[in-house]
């Protein structure tokens with residue numbers, strides 16, 4: 001059922017009606033030996049050039065990795081490359097998918113910023129070695145698409161959410177929807193601090209999402225409210241300063257989240273989730289946290 005949907009009145013199915021998709025079991029991470037803030041491509045990076053503590057960043061990354069391990073995921077690690085200081089954010093270079101026959105597919109990204117374009121072939125190589133069917137977008141017609149930074153699977157369902165406006169274009173979702181044969185609910189992003197969908201929208205389980213509402217249009221909020229029974233809202237402080245919505249809930253139960261999101265964490269616990277806090281302060285300097293430091297796979 002290929003379709004790109006931009007308003008709630010175009011949605012003629014319920015989440016329950018969408019075919020199920022297995023939960024991911026694997027996590028891909030990129031070791032941040034060369035991570036730093038060398039340029040400014042989002043508002044969080046302003047004033048942070050040269051300010052990353054590399055040793056601390058590596059320690060934080062190891063703790064994030066051990067939390068994914070603790071909640072039962074299998075971890076795969078790629079080494080990063082000198083001169084590609086954002087390669088650690090491996091949610092961004094691709095969008096993987098498992099079809100109904102269990103075959104693994106991936107769309108490779110067209111990075112918005114020139115500074116990040118050379119990351120993509122390294123990630124592509126990993127998919128190639130691991131037997132994925134690799135798909136490409138038409139660079140003549142689509143200007144940008146930043147993978148799972150903007151394209152987020154609805155937990156356990158053949159249904160995709162797609163952010164656009166800063167790093168990905170709406171047109172990208174037509175091709176992706178046709179190729180994967182899934183409907184895509186497209187959400188326009190309207191606040192530059194929330195430049196990727198994964199900075200303001202986190203699917204926790206089939207029925208629950210965590211969002212920062214001010215990052216969306218009314219049309220977008222209507223779609224979110226129509227598809228989730230429970231929508232937890234993060235405050236501006238926890239969303240913008242602590243990247244609360246950049247949490248990851250790989251199994252619909254355990255939430256790995258930046259330390260200190262007090263109000264969000266209370267809400268998560270009240271809704272039955274287990275919260276695992278971790279410090280990602282060095283990565284926040286670059287505009288990223290837990291969700292974008294990994295890729296979930298099957």
Ligand code: ARG
Pocket residue numbers: 041042045086089091092116148149150196198199286287288289291292
């Ligand atoms: N400095 C990186 C960038 O601006 C951070 C990416 C964070 N990734 C994410 N999915 N939010 O591209």
